[in-house]
Amino acid sequence: MSRLNEADRRPKLRRWVQETASPWLKRIGKPTWVRVVAAGGLLATGLDLAFPIRTTVPYATLVTARDGQILHAFLSRDDKWRMYAELNDITPALRDAILFKEDTYFRYHPGFNPVSLLRAAGRNLLNGRRTSGASTITMQTVRLLEPRPRTYASKLIELLRAVQLEIRLSKDEILQLYLNLIPYGGNIEGLKSASLLYFGKPPALLSLAELTTLTIIPNRPSSLRLGQNNARIVQERNRWLARFRSAGLYDDATIADALAEPLTAYRRAAPQLAPHLARRLRAEYPEVPIIRSSLHPAAQATAERLVQNYANRIRALNIHNAAVLVLDNRTHETVAYIGSADFANTLDGGQVDGVRAVRSPGSALKPLLYGLAFDGGQITPKTKLADVPTNFGGYAPSNYDQRFNGPVTAEFALANSLNIPAVALLNDIGTSTLVATMRKAGFSTVKKQARDLGLSMILGGCGVTLDEMTRLYAGFANGGVVTDGRLTPAAAGQQTAGSRILSAEAAYLIGHTLTQITRPDLPNNFDNSYHLPRIAWKTGTSYGRRDAWSIGYNQRYTIGVWVGNFSGVGVAELSGANTATPLLFQLFNALDYNAPSGWIRPPRTLAMRLICPETGDIPGDSCLNPITDYYLMGVSRHRYCQHRKPIWTNQTGTLAYCAHCRPDSGAVRRMYPNLAPNVLAFYQAQRIPVARIPPHNPACERVFGSGGPLITSPSEGSEYYINPRQPAELELSCQAPNDVETVFWYLNDKLYRKASPQEAVFFKPRPGALKISCADDRGRHTDLRILVRAE
Template sequence: MVSRKQNEKRIAINNPLLKTIAIRILGCCAGLILFFFLLTLLFPLPQPKLYSTIITDDEGKVIHAFLTADDKWRMKTELGEISPLLQKAIVEKEDKWFYRHPGLNPVAMVRAFFNNLFTGRRTSGASTITMQVARALEPKQRTYANKFIEMFRALQLEMRYSKKEILQLYLNTVPYGGNIEGVKSAAVLYFRKNPDHLSLAEVVALSVIPNRPSSLVIGKTNNDIIVERNRWLKKFEAEGVFPATEIRDAMDEPLTATRLEAPKEVPHLSWKLKSSGNDIQRTWINLNTQWKAEKLVKDYVRTLQFRDIHQAAVMVVDNRNHHVIAYVGSADFADTTDAGQVNGAAAIRQPGSTLKPFLYGKCIDAGLLTPRMVLADAAVNVNGYAPENYDRQLNGYVTMEYALEHSLNIPAVKALRMLGKDAFVEDLSDVHFRQIQKDRRKLGLSLILGGCGATLEELTALFAGLSQEGKYQWPEYTQPGHDPDKKAKAVTQQMLSPAAAFLVNDILSKVNRPDFPLSWTSTEKMPKIAWKTGTSYGRRDAWSIGYNKHFTIGVWVGNFSGKGVPSLSGAEVATPLLFRLFNTIDYDSGKDWFEAPASLSTRSVCTATGLPPGPHCTETVSDWFIPLVSSTQTCQHMQEIAVNPEESISYCRICQPLNGYRKKLYAVIDPDMQAWMQDHHVAYQHIPPHNPDCESVFRGGAPRIVSPSNGGEYLIYRKNPEPLQLVCQTGNEVGKVYWYINDAFYKTASAGNKLFFQPEEGPVKISCTDDKGRNRDIWIRVRMVD
């Protein structure tokens, strides 16, 4: 039998009226849904408001914040900062059904309608958290029509975002009076905390303010806020939202907060990072290290004021992870008299001698030099460029390590010439020296003495690579995913081989250097460091950059105006600050140091040249070298020369007689060193002049004309003309040279003697021929002026 209920159900299903009603209901629902989507296409959700750019330290604490374009403090609260405590307190107070409604709460709406209807005034609202977000994104006057728009926007929000994201939007836009919006802004500006570090009492205190932002103002009406806070805490206790013990502790917690200034730490780096456009820039800055560096810089510059030196900049890199942990762009950001807001760490300045370690390291890797290899620190003229040492003294023969220890200029220029200027420029361009990249076609040999542009950031990053076995890596200013420069920078690059890096480290860490501050010789706890100083042309910039296994610290001292100061130098002014920084940041860190890599070995070399001993070498010394890389050429410093019994004539193989001669050892001395020896009255044995009856033609070794400069233009006064000097350098076997002006014989002179001549206006050809028939021509241009 068919039951009565089944029969009634069958009748209901077959009832055409009920079918019609159901179809119409479904049609209406479908129409409403389609209408909703049509409205969504026509009236899309407004974009979320722009946030304040905030800078955080290595622990996530806000250390600098910027106003939005509409002058609001609106700091973005991230999902991870919405702690369970914050989430629970806000939801329970504002919208306890938040996770169970679709953006609208029908029960609350009906309740609010009847309450307002019977009382004749607004006694309760029905706005959900989602609706409040909609109102914040699109502020409007509170009318019934706008209420429907608000409800429509709430449904749109629920379709696009998750509940967690909607809660995040609410916490980011909730008003706290004045120009403060969002829980994070309130937490930072009132409590100096991030939202996830707020206590229950602080969370509830902040939750009551948005309902009465004009009357509940932290710092002015704290007692009223406590009363309202405790009222809600009691309500939470009655509803069992939080344990009673936590409620009692929260109610007893005092509220002493007041409106604070927005944090303004690490200003130069913060402004640098602000341009990236990210809402949050998470740096690796360690505030304790930053504060120490700032105080040391400020106090140190104060002591330099009487010397007319007003600024300094410092950058500290943790070598263990490449993080920038301190960044000081000037002595005082707030100092307007000395342009304190200029970022000295990012300013392009002349680097002085700071690039020399990398030049010598490159020469080591190219097999051109080893630490004990000898260079001539003697006057040189390269196409009119005549570099001088810092003290304007010449030292004669020096080893490469001595030249680097004493930062000699002339050996560095010669080393750059050996390596090739273009190759070195390319190497620096590869590690992101921006100004050198721009000027690569204009740079000459002077770049190794500071004739180029570089920043403290670039130089500090370069030296940090020496602590990593020559592996360059751009320092990380911000945590992963937030570095605006990282995309343009290579992650790692082998700048020098581990062997070359170790040798440079070994040389730069010696304490018997002339630039070692005397006041630090007795400091027992000073960490061992390697460092290099630099002073730019005109004494405008003083540099000192040091490193060990733990840290790399770059220091610049000078004036942002570019004004030179006679007492400004890297050794005397910048290095003391570098040592103070290391003695504070890395105090008593032990003697942990770099170890020689397996690719290095030692060998005996001739003391005269630094090359493996030749057959006539008598004195040797031990030297580092890189097998299969370093030169294996043997020393040829001493050569056997055939001379007559009186040692007045030398013979070549062609004119050597069958008998009546003997062989004698002579030192082969380059022309520049001969000139140095003559100027410094250093006696040496000349090779006798070649047999005048020999008819052989010698090739190579022609005289080198050092004055005047080839291709140079000379201005000479008509009324009081000054003569030009003729100087050449020759081999020590040359006795006489013959000068020609415009192919006309002028004078004969002994090798090394200086002559003068009065040129005519226009192009002038100058020729010099030695007594072996080797000739050199140059051209100059002379202009007469009145």
């Protein structure tokens, strides 16, 4: 705070005299001396208001760990190492030493010592020059706050200011302020700064010899420089220790130990641990001199060492950086925070905070999608999903390994990170539902991208940060409730607010699935999987292999790992399984090696039921070997299995009958697979034998069916641009039931060609609106329309 300027000060003083002082003085009667004393008091109060003493100074910012250990120190705004010493930093031994040396009667005088002033004045007059100043600690504090030339007029001002300071602050606060300002040479000010930078420890841990050393330096900071004049400092220190013994300040044994202690002080570097978090906290709390973070110093140091060593090993693969965030699931506090492998490495962007950098998540968002599907009742863990080639309105995703698995269970699809089932689920649930859930979970970048996000977002087509992703997985560990990760410890009794994004049942099913170890994202070497921790984890690899993710949790911790290059350069060897997961396992084994072997218990409302393994639905008449599966009571769909359907055929099974043409005798009821068209097309393309429904009785005069073939190319409502001079061919393809042998393609209601359902047909389009129809040999048909434009 700066002093009031003259224009502001005079009106304020005038108003105070008119409104407060004059009426009060008029009410005071005789005797005169009472009025004089009262007037003096009022005048002093008025001057104090008009000329306040500035007691706020810019301190160096200190960021500490949860236990108070200093992790990082910043220079003050005026480039000083001026660290704030709290009252508990002033130990009784330090207090006794500094008061004995500087101001024995500090506790009793009003800011100045009259006896000392008279004695100093007499000595100065007798000697004809200034030999003694008689400054108290309060007066020295004023001089440090408001430096002035060393004159008698300055001394008088300091005296008055000292009285003013005594009125405003307690004795302990004045002593604290003094110890925060005393100089130690260069840009080091304050006893705490000197203690940390010269002895590498806080003031509370100083020995008597060390604190005595620090009490004598401020009187001669230029000639007694620690690290340069240590021998001379030891002589001066021992002289004062002898005076302490003569005064009986400490016992003889303590003094003897202090006299024998060598002086090993030298200038040390300021603490620089957790640099990314320290800068983040300093930006959030710019005026707080000591910011207490939630970091655990041992966990932070261990994580920093592991990340740096791991980054050194993978640098040969042209992968240069990594970031790690460790959260405590119980307190929601940040335990370790590593923004990059090496903060000092400017070539590889070491000062970029990878915890808050926006990156592509790859497949790491899939657990959230499956959780929403569990809660929506669409699936249970053993519901069958189709992992077959599928076109979603022009978007045809493929799996990471470019293979398809056919019908798979939902838990298999999630554990193996299959893309097509995930996109199909998102298509059913809707991108708006997923985006709304992510916004509720605190994904800030997704809020900005919401209008442009489509089905590809579940495969990494959106922006997230490691901070957001780790908090999301911590929400899975906490039963579906996502909370803001705390960077500072919570106050006693303070509750951290959270947002429920999933039910406890869905969160448990996610963790139950992600603990499976028979999955492709397990590291492919023995060293990384030998000490496998009991965790639920999921990996992700972004498009172009620019980002590798691995995020896992157990009952105690959630750890998020990102590996890649801040430059955005992709690397062929980069993957979540083989690049990020090994570091994740190392961190869990180092930070929580002796964790309890138990796991998160399932909620009581999560029940078991019998289902058909072919579909995951309630067993029907044709389901012979039912198994058990979890389900959400009152939520999961209750649908009976129809994986096989009855068909009436002739004795040889070469013709199928409908209800209108079935003969009165000789017909046989047979069961055939009831496959979706896209699954049947996949089986046929892979040449997997499937019992097909025989062709319908040609003598039947009636044809019944629910719908025509499913046109998979082109896409409904799409626009295609062609070069009229050299038009590219467009593909016509469809998926039809297994009882269809021939399909007929029509362009603008004109027959173009007949083909088998599995055959791809090509044609050269012309600019304009085009109607495409596909009919099967049962009389069923499907239409769609596209628009062809000339470039």
